[in-house]
Amino acid sequence: NAGVTQTPKFQVLKTGQSMTLQCAQDMNHNSMYWYRQDPGMGLRLIYYSASEGTTDKGEVPNGYNVSRLNKREFSLRLESAAPSQTSVYFCASSEARGVGEQFFGPGTRLTVL
C-alpha cells in the first residue's frame, strides 16, 4: 500500500497563476484533509471532507477550493496564487471524522513569486 500520495512534490508559481494539488489514498478511508504548514508553525487545516461528496472549511480556507473527486481522491485548487500561499501543503486521511489517527502524505512545497 502506498498510503497517502501527493503530486507534485515541488511547484513554483507566479502571482495570479492557478494550480491544483492532487492527493490520493489507498486505505479506503472516509475522511480526507488539507493542511498548510508555515515555518516554525504547526499545521493549519484548510479544508476537509468528512465523507465522499462532502467538503467543509477549516481554519484558513480563503483563496482555496477543494474537490472530493471520489473516495480515494481529494484535490486542492489555488485559483489565483498569492505570495502568502507560499507554504508546504499536506494531505491526510483517516478512517472517519473524529476516529483515530490521521495518515499524512509527504507534502507539496509551493513557492509563489
Place this chain on the structure above:
Amino acid sequence: SQQGEEDPQALSIQEGENATMNCSYKTSINNLQWYRQNSGRGLVHLILIRSNEREKHSGRLRVTLDTSKKSSSLLITASRAADTASYFCATDAISNTGKLIFGQGTTLQVKP
C-alpha cells in the same frame, strides 16, 4: 487560532537521556494525539490518548493527560539520534470533532 501550545520550542539532549515535551490546550477534547515530523517529511502518528485516559505507553514513549489542567506531556526515554525530529501535539476538540488542531511543535535534537 492554535489550540495547542507546546513547550519547550526547542530541546537539545545527549543520546541516552530522556526528553520531555509539554502541550497545553484550551477547550474540552475527545482525544489528544502526538505526531513526529522528520525534516522535510510528512507527519507520522505516534500515540493517541483519549480524554478518559491518564497515561499511555508505546515502546519508549509515555504520554500523560491531565484534563483538569488541560495539558499533556510526551516523554521519550533513552533517546537515540534517530529521535531527532519535530514533535507536535494535536487536539480533537469536542466542539469541533474530527478537525485536529495542531500546536507549534517542539524541535528535538539528540546528539550522538
